[in-house]
Structures are given as structure tokens and as C-alpha cells.
Amino acid sequence: MDQRSSTDVPPVAPAYNGVDRNAWIFGWxxxxxxxxxxLAMIGFAAYLLWDLAGYSVLRDVLNLIG
Structure with a gap:
């Protein structure tokens, strides 16, 4: 059985074609x-902070409904 040491770096996945994974590339x-x-994590954190500050879109919508 071929065992790798923990310092061996795996090859780049073919889907990335050797391009930096953090690069901003347009398209799918x-x-x-x-x-x-x-960006979704940043948006979720921003909404959580907004809600904790007392501005809650969800709470306002629920008050309008109920």
C-alpha cells in the first residue's frame, strides 16, 4: 500500500486547470x-449584526402579518 507523508501536497484538481483557487474569474x-x-457568509453575518442592532426585516414582516 502506497502511503503518503502528511507533507506531500496533492496535485491540483483537473477542474481548476492549475488556476489559483482564489482568483476572481468571470463565469461559471x-x-x-x-x-x-x-460572500454569502459575509451577508449572513451582516444581517445578524443588523438584526442584533434592532433592525429586523423578518420581525417587521411577521408583525405586519400577525
Missing amino acids: NPQQELWNGR
Whole structure:
């Protein structure tokens, strides 16, 4: 059985074609999935802070309904 040491770096996945995974590339590609996730996390954190500050869109909508 071939065992790798923990310092061996795996080859770049074929989907990335050797392109930097953090590069901002226009179009549908794996890099955009990474950026989409990062921006979604920032948006979620921003909304959480906004809600904790007392401005809640969800609470306002629920008060209008109920």
C-alpha cells in the first residue's frame, strides 16, 4: 500500500486547470463557487449584526402579518 507523508501536497484538481483557487474569474467555474460561499457568509453575518442592532426585516414582516 502506497502511503503518503502528511507533507506531500496533492496535485491540483483537473477542474481548476492549475488556476489559483482564489482568483476572481468571470463565469461559471469552481472559483466562483468559493467566492459565492464567502460572500454569502459575509451577508449572513451582516444581517445578524443588523438584526442584533434592532433592525429586523423578518420581525417587521411577521408583525405586519400577525
